[in-house]
Every structure is written in structure tokens, then in C-alpha cells.
Amino acid sequence: MAGNSQKRIARSTWRLVIEKSQSGGRHVIYRCEEEICKSLKLAKRKITIDTGDEVILCGKTFKPIQNKDGTWYILPTYIETRGEGGLFLCAPTPGYELVQNDFINIPVISPEERDILLGAALSLNEYVPEPLEPQQTQSSPSGSLRPGDDYNFNGDLRAVLLQHDWQCYQAGENEHWCRPGKTTGTSATLKNRVFYVFSTNAHPFESEKAYSPFSVYTLLEHNGDYSKAAQTLATKGFGEKNIEVPTDVNISALVKSFEKEDKQIQRFIDPGPIPVELLRVPGFMSRVMDFCMQISAYPNQPMAFCGSLAGQSYLCGRKVREKGDLRPNIYILALAGASTGKDYPRKINAYILNQIGEMNSLGDKFASGEGLQDAMFQTPCMLFQNDEIDTMLQSFNKSRDGHLESIMGTLLTMYTSSNSVYPMRRKAGKQQAGFINQPHLTIFGTATPTYYYAALSERMLTNGFIARMVTIDVGKRSTGKDAGLIDSMPNEILEIAKWWRDFNPGKPNNLIDVNPIPVIVDYSDEGKRILDDFRVFADEEYSKAEDGNDEVSKTVWGRANENARKLALIYACSESHLSPLISAAAAKWSVALMTHQLRRMLYLSQCYVADNDFHALCLKLKQKLRQADQRTLLHSVLMKRMKIDKANFRNIIDTLSEQGDIEIIAIPTKTNKGTGYHLVEE
Template identity: 50%
Template sequence: MIDVATSYLRSGLCVLPAILAEKRPALAGWKQYQRRLPTERQVTAWFADAPPVCVLAGTVSGNLEMIDFDNGGEMFEPWRQLVESESPGLLDRLVIERSQSGGRHAIYRCEAEVPGNRKLAQRVIAAPSAEPVVIHGKRLVPHLVAGRYEITLTLIETRGDGGLFLCAPTPGYVIEQGSFDDLPVLTEAEHAILIEAAYALNEALPPVERRRALSAANGRPGDDFNERGDVRALLEHHDWQLVRGGENEYWRRPGKNQGWSATLRGGVFYVFSSNAAPFEPDKAYAPFTVYTLLEHAGDFAAAAAALRADGYGDTGDDADVDLSHFRCNGTHQPIPTRAPEHPDPGPLPVELCRVPGFISEVMDHCLTTAPYPNLALAFCGALSLQAVLAGRKVRDQGDNRTNLYVLALAYSSVGKDWPRKVNTHILHRIGLVGSLGEKFASGEGIQDSLFLSPALLFQTDEIDGLLQSINKAHDARHENILGTLLTMYSAANSIYPMRRKAGKEAPGVIDQPCLVVYGTAIPTHYYSALSERMLTNGFFARMLIVESGPRNAGQEPGIIDPPPHVMETAQWWADFNPGTGNLERFHPQPLIIEADEEARRLITDGREAAEAEYSLAESRGDPVGTTVWGRVPEQIRKLALLYAASANHQSPRIDAAAVRWATDFILHQTRRMLFMAHSHVAENPFHAECLKLLRKLREAPDRQLSHSALLKRMRVDAKTLHELITTLEQQGDVTTAMQSTAGRPQRVYRLVGDGDGERSG
């Protein structure tokens, strides 16, 4: 092994020892060798025990690049045939290697520098569920796309500058042709043939938004052209050349003598060449878009008018042509709009942060004494306090209880701690300090605390850390915390049997547990801690999430000494024990707070509104929407119950005012929660960057930014920005236009509608 590794090094290859199972170098700090070769002495020491071998590609190894044919190498033969048809004998010069999984490596050097790793051909397949699957030894995680689970298989990819690959004589790797000691050096044209042949085999084309095709009698000209226009004749008229026919046609751009620049399949023109203006690389075009770019320089209105004159579409007004997913190459065009899937209702209105009676009285004391008074934080704290005081003591006619999970989102130093201090002080004064919890140590710990104090208020800071731990933990403890939180929320009107403990004859039970959580977190940390799983397992749907907004002006803090009427009401709740008999504390019979006729009608209206939203989410295949809207009727009833308890603790009644407030609050916050979740929670790193870009545009003046400004704010390279913009254009979230300036025209990106950022895989 030492002789082979030394030979590779003398041939100018950056060779390193590797870990076979992890396919990475077995060296700490190995990235320094992406820019320099190791010494022969280092290589001799590294390979003394014959470890697996890997080679770093790119500049450090003389512009070396490797094309990796994965998935059992199924695309190697089709690729070989394409390359051979364009440049006979080119493949015979390459080094060909079989990998341990049955795939192939094609290795060579280039005259010019090679780019980083690239995915050239992929395939999307359906998956039965979200459970990971193993294909050719690789564990793949399905993603939910448009209501179904999908897996994206990478069939062909490169290892370029900064990348690496395992190679012979590593066990399982066999050189079938050529030698690493004599790698060929390809011209730019030869290199392009190899890459374009791989691109031509791509089966996972970027999505093309296609409208329902209407008949020529009553349709739009663009739709009609998409159905019956001759895009082949159009391409040939503009000097594109059909190189190879069949189901997947291969086309060559004007001015090119070898290779391919695009494919045409199923009415989708997929361009992968970077020199095929007016088309952009790695983008798919509908026939109407091809016609508009080639015949009308990107002017879709003119294209629609010309097509109508040629007999496409009906004779109606051209203004109905939907241009929302097309790129404007000319001067400023009116920004199209679309109905966002999750529109932003804005922050919680101030009036919804007020509930008459005890809740407002506690809020007033908190706001008067806090060093940085914050209405939203004071509201969340007071609502949580009322919820635990009334826990196991009142219920509505549907047996809904007062247990809540409240989350206040606030940045550091806004005043998150003060409402917790007020709650702690009040509970201590009325003898219920044992009803306070602070940390979620474990699911069993929560159960034990509830066994001792069945009405319990957990006040925890930085709940995002808990979510991160649950997402990343590999042991059952963190999963158990989440499971306990979900279970206790639903067990408030029943009996929860505890686990059997060693040495105990029988497990205990928790009778009607009332677990109230008042959590706080930093907004960006919280949303980044959420995952697709968290959004759909019910935890997100159970939470009332309130944003605090910016920090208010400070004031001199006061002493936490609630006024007598606040303490009297709190003490009344502490002493109130509905039911009769000696076991009333063990098995209470909560007072039923009735709703009047108008309130019952409004509760029904709220339920029907939530059911309509649920049906809409279901029709869109939106599992997050169905999960959240499914909880809304219950949340409305809970808040109406708390409103009644706060407004008149001695003679509570659920009236129309209680239900109107509860309905307005829950519907607003549900829409806000969904908007924020879809704006922050990503399925993968690329989707996270898409969401970040949309937020940058949403925060910008006029919801638009120039290319240079957006590039700086995103902190990505130009290629990545191009990929992000292309994806968001195809989704209809962003449009591109050229804007006149005092100097050269500049490219400007604009947000379409609310830019809610439907998930990209």
C-alpha cells in the first residue's frame, strides 16, 4: 500500500488515508491538503498499516475530476454510448474504476480548473412513507413534496475542487482501465462532452409550472401553444440542432459543433448549457416560454398577442395570460401577484392581548413593575397563571380543561423573566409554590411532579434548546419528554396511569392532570429548532405562540407586591375545591361553566371555520396545515373557558364576548404560526437557503433587492444564488427584472405576493 500511495503522490495526486465506512480521510485537519500536497515522508507514515486510500480532486491534484456513477452504475452504459457517439475514442483514454457498491468512476485531468462537486443526473421516486429506505447500501430519507413522499436518487455526480473519493487499491475498488500514474488531460471541449452527456441523462428536471390547458375556443394563447405548438420547428428556426431523437431528444445550441446543450422530453425543454442565451442553465422551459424568449425577447404580452393573431387561444382579452412564473428580460414589468398558501396576518393585535378580570389585573401589575414592560410577555405570563389556578377546578360543557402550552418568543433582554417572577411570587404567597416546575429533566420527572402536584406550571426559558435536544438525541430520554408532553395535554380530563416502579406493588395514577407550560425562546432559534416531524406530530399544534416584538423603553423597576385584589382572587382559586366527599382533592369534580345560546352558536361558527381550513389544507396535501387546524376548535373552547374564569371567578359564564375573543385570537395566531413555520422550517439545507432568501426580500424596501445587494446579504456564491433564484422563480415566489440605472442596467429580484415559500425538496 505504501508503494501505491507513494506512486500516486509522485504522479501529482493528493493521496490521504481514509476511513472506509465513512468515506472520509482518517486525518484530523485534512482540509489543509485541499490546497497543498503532503510530503513523501507523511505518506509513508500514514500508509504503514495499509489503510484505505482516498484522493482529493481539483487544483491540488492537477485539476483532477472524477465522475461518479452511483446506484449500481446503471447510467454508466447509457453515458458511455452518448460519449462514444460524439467523440469516438475519448472514453478509451479515461481511467475507469469499479467501486465497492458496483458503481463506476471515470477519472481524468483537465486543462482548465475544474469546479466543485456537481450533481449531474438524478431521479425522483415515490416512497410509501417518511421512513428512511436503503437503496444500493445508502440510507435515504424521503421528503414530503406536494402531498407525497419522494426520494431523490443521485445517479451521476462529480468530485471536483475540494471533493474527494475512495479509490483502488482500497478493498472493493478495482481499476478496469488505465492507471492513476498516467491520467489523461482533457481539453475544455472534451471535458464538456463528458459533462453534457451526463446532464442529458438527468431524469429529475426542475419543475415547470404548467397551467391547465384550455381549448382554443376559450383558452389563453400561451396554454394553447403549450398543447399544440411546434417547439421543434421553433428551435430549428433559431439554429438549434436535433442531435438525437427518441423519447428524450438531445439538442445542440447554435455555434456548437459537438455535444449537447439541452433535452426535450414530454414538452419540457431542459437546458443545461451555460452558453445557450437567452436560456439559463439548469432550467426547464414550457413551449410558450421557449417561443417568448426566442421570438419576442422575453416580452410575454407581445408573445401572447402574436400567438392569438396566429389562431392560438380565443379572441378575448390578452390580459388574462398568467405571467407569474416567467422571467422578464426587458425593462420593468408590473409585478404579478398570486394567492399565497399561507398569508401573513401580521403580529398579534394589541386588543387581543387583553382579557377582563384577573388576567388583565396581573398584567397591569407586571407592566407597572417590570424594568422593560412588554404587553405580549405580560399577557402570556398572566394567561398561564390563570390556567394553572383554574386547573382541575373548572371545565366547559364539552369537558375541555384549562391546561395550555404557551410560548412567548422574545429576543434577549426584552423582559422574559419578569412575568415568571410575578407568577412565582403569587403562587408562593398563596401556598402553591409546589405547583411550579422549571426544567424538563425527563418524561418520568414530569410524571413524578404531576403525581405530587396534579396542577403544575412549568416555566422554562429557551424552549428551543429542548426541541434541539429532542431532534438530535439518540437516546430514548428526550423522546420520552416529548411523548409525555403530548400525552399529558390530552389526558387533562381523564386518568393517567403511571409506570410501574421497582419495589412497588402497583403503579400510581394521576387524576385529571393539568400541565401548563409557559415557555420562552428566541424567535429565530425556536423556528430553526423545529423540524418537519415536530410540525406534524401535534406538539406545534398544541402551542399558543405569541411574539413579543421589539424591546420597549425601560423604566425603573418596582417591587413585586401584587395589589390586594389580585392576591384575593388568587387565594380564592387556591381555596376553591369543587365537589364533595373526603376524596375531593384526589378526584375533583370540576365546576361546569356553561355557555349561553349566542356563545354556543359562535363556538359552532369557529369550529366550521376551522374545518373549512382543514379541508383546504387536506386538498393541498399539507400535513402541517391539517395538524394545526385540527386543534383549533379545542383551543377556542379552552380560551373561552379561561376568559370566563378570569372575567368573573365567582360566577363564571361563557358568553359571546368570551367566544369572540377566543376565536379571533386562535384564528389569527394559527395563521401566523403557519406563516412563520413555512417561512423558517426547512426540509433540507437548500430549502433553508430558499426560505432565507425570501425573508431577505420580504424585509427589504419595496420587497426587492438588486443582484449585488442580495448576494451580500445571503453570503453565498453566485452559483448558489442562481440556483436559489431559479428554484423560487419556478415556484412563483420571485421574479427577475432588469432595472435602468445611471450606469449599466442592473438585475433586480422581487418578491411575488407574500412569497410564502412552498416547500422545495
């Protein structure tokens, strides 16, 4: 009850007419501004007695009622009303005595005040009758749990009431609910999963009747059609066959299989933005990042990090490898909106390559898979800076066009061929197809977050392209400032870049560019231990995904170890180009970055990858709530944002509510309480 209303009633009780009855009870007399309903019994108590003999209590005689088990009880009413047409005895009838005010000046109270009086009385009720359950016509095998029975035990009754504009204004063991169209007052109570209606104006419910959850669901959702209600609940998983297990059968294996299946249904938690400490790599990369932040009109540290990582990956391409022959070729994707400063990192990389005379190694768009192969054949180490990755992903996701398949196939194969030979296609008029020895392709792509998320699909995630990428969400645009001059680049950056250009390990000969012999970058003992431990961890996660038939997680964890070691190799080359070593610091950084990437990727797949059209709508609704303040929206607001019809909306709400993904709640508004939806913490 509202605190202010309670205080107002407490202050105004002196206005009420009160008399004492002959049995010692009290009559409280008032008039009300609105029409009074019929007489109601507000508070009862069930008292068990020994025999079926009549009982006299407080001067009244009660005839016992027999339970199904043969025991007896009486049901005295402690508080009741006399409504329109009702009668009661009063003073000066013998035995009745006025104790406050008189019948000449009966006060008129407001509907709100009357509701509070009745609510206080209802809170003292200790008896709710057993609900009368109509016969379910949904057929069920003998010994099975019918859909309606299952719903009575497990259905979300509160969600159904809230969807139909009922409001719970007093929680607790005995909940008080207010019918649609009212803002205060008790129209019904909910206790022990029995909905007991008092109001005479709560269609489709009848006054002073008890309803089971299945009856409430049927009346509100299916206009009283119990057969249709049972059929609908059956399609939602309610009702099941009883499994009779012989006493001599060991069911432990069955129980374990259920537990295993339950564990496989896991929720991935959003790891949030990439930690700032992971955006700093000592040496060359930090120098490039600092310069980028200095001259950018809208400095963005994650974007500067992506650019420097791509630059370092290119510079040491075909020149270094770790002991397992992994190379520093990586694909980087920066998720950035318009005008977030993504041009400057690309310009800096282009400026560096121009200054060291390697502009022929810089590419932008992928015209075709064949075109990419030809470019790499001419220049086996290349840096592609592409601003249309999201467009390519969306097109590939929605199409089976051979042109797009060719690009994707080339990118996937080129990545894995960095330590071997990439076979070229045979061209017309050529007897031999040709090959690229140890191709090194670094991609620095950018994409708009909205379009990137829209392009995510199981096909895209399981083909391995996304799993190969280091994806960084760069966040919002920073505060602008005056831009600097790119030709003010510190000389030490260019000197290191020139050193990498001139570094050609292996035996000097005329074919060193065709058949390079990259130097092996060693591990420190601690660095190797850290990465070995991560490999074991990744393998365990892969096995879990394999057991759960989770293809997305399998793909993600399948390349975790490889990607972490590539990143550690790049860290070592940035930290010291003269004597790189995969140290403990390099290993810790690469493992931390890779772990964050994997968690983020799995979370995004959970949020955006749908199995079918209905699942896609469910994910869309969850995303709308995820983007809302406190992950909560009013019913009307959410419907407008979803832009779907009422039936589909209701089905989505039912599904997500029953899955435990959302909660249906009452939200205070300026004039009333409205139904709302809250996304459960993920």
C-alpha cells in the first residue's frame, strides 16, 4: 500500500461510524464516491475440528465441512462487507452499541481510501478455496503429466497477468493484485499459486472464485478454450510422459546425461571493451600509436593500436617465425562508426611504406580472389587496408555468388599458407600454374559495428574467417582537436621501418625474395610455459564444444593457440627489432588479448547468430533491451522498436520469459503502472 494513503486513512478514521455488535465484533459504516459492489467475504480462517458436530464460535453456529480425507473443519468469516442490497443489524437494536459517531453523519470516503480499507482486511485472510479445474481435453497417455497440470506447477502466472495489465502492488507470501483500469486496491490475491478474485468487475474472472495458473492462462490467453490452451502449452514443452524406471535399473548414467546436456547450454558473458593495458606494446608499436594520437583530429587509442599492429605485422612478414613455424601474418578488424578517426592509422601506414619505398606492397580493395592472387604473386608480402569489410561479410553471408566465394576462399587459404606454398590457378595459355612461396598477407579492415553484427551468422563464424581475425571495438568518437602534420613523423619510426625493409635473413643469393628463410624467434622459458598452458586450456575448451556439438565454439577455440603465438611473435618484434624474444610479457599479453577476443566473439555469436527467423526476432528483442537504460523498456516502447505484429511479439515474449531470458515487470508511469520487460543479466 502507498505510505501516504495509509497515513491519510489513519488520520481520517475518526470520521468513520463504528458500532459494537452483540457478538463483540465491530461494524464500520461509510459511504463511497463510486458504486459499491456486492457483499464480499474478505477474511476467513479454516479451523480443523474433531467431529462433524455443529460448533458455536463467538455466538454463531457453524456446520462442519468434511475434507476428502474424512477430517472436519469449519470456515468462520472474520471480515466481510455488505454491499448494494445487503442488510445488517445496527443500534439501537438490542446488543448493538455505537462507539464512534452516528448514523446521521455517515462520512463519504474516496475509492482509494475504500481500497486501502479492503486491502488491509484481505491481508488477514487465511483461507483460499481449492480452484475448480475444468477437464483438459488435450489427450495424454496414461500416467503422463498433462500440459495444464505441468503449467500449474511450473508456468509463469505472474507474466501472464502482467501482460494483460494486471498489477501487483503488494508482494509477499500473499500478493495483492489490482485489475486493469485501476491504479489502487485489491482486486485479487495470489497465494500458493492460487489466484483468488474478489472484484466483481474483473472480466473474465468471477468474484469470490479461485483459479489455478492453467485457468488464468486459458481465460486470458485463449478466451476460456481449455482445449486450445492445452494444445498451445504442449507445443511450448509443457506436459511429459512419466518414465517408470524398474527398481533394479541403475539410472546414474541417465542422470549424468541430463546433467551433461544442461551444462552444454551455457551463456557467454560480455567481457566488455578491450582493457586499456592491452593496447600498449613496447617499442615500435607504441611509437607509432603515440604519433597517431598526437596528429589525429579525433584521437582513438584502440584504432591507433589496430593500425600499429597491422604495420608491425607487415614489416616483419616473411622475415621471422617462431619455433613452430608460425608466422606474423594477421587479419585485423576495427569496428568503428563514421568519423571516429579511422583514417589516420591507415594514412600513417601508407606514409611509412611510401617513405621506405614499398608502396607496391599496399593494397585496398579485394576486386576478386584471382586479383588478390595476382597481386600477391607480384608482391608476396602485402598490407591491405580495406574500409568495406562489413559490406563484403554481408554479401558473402547472403549470397552464394562465385565471385564472393573466390575472395573468401583465397583469404582463408592465404592465411594458412604463410609457412608453405600457395598454388596459383592455371591461366589460359600457360603450361604451369605457378605458386607463391610463403605468402604474407596482413589485412587492416574497418567496419561499422551495426553492419558487422548484422553480418554475423553461423556460416560466417564456422568457415574460419572471423576466427582468424583480431576484432577490436574502438568505441565512441573522442573529443576533437587540431590535427597534426603526418610528415612530422619521428625519424626513429622510419629508421626501424627501413631496418625491417633491409633485413633479409638466410643465405644471401639472388632468390632470397622468392624463397626467404625467416629467422626463428626463440621463447623464454616462462614465455613458453605460459603459451603451453594456454594451448592446454584452449584444447579443453575445444573438447567441451565438440562434446556439445557447438560448431561456433569449436571454430573459435580451434585457432586460439595459433593466434596467440602469432600475436606474441609480433609483440617480440615490436619490443626489440634487433633481438626479438617471446618473453613472459609477450606471452601474457597475447594470451590476455586472445582470451578477451574469444570471449567477445562467443558473446556476440550468442547475441546475433540465429538458427531461424523466429530465433532472429528473439535475439533482436533482447538486443533492444540490452541497449535500453537499465535493460528495461515499457511494453508500448518495445513494441514500437520491434516493428512486428502483436501475435509475433506475444510469442517472442512468452518464449524469452519461459527461457528465463527476460522478466515481465510492472513499471511506474506518470499516471499508472505499465507492463515492462527487463533483460536478465547475462
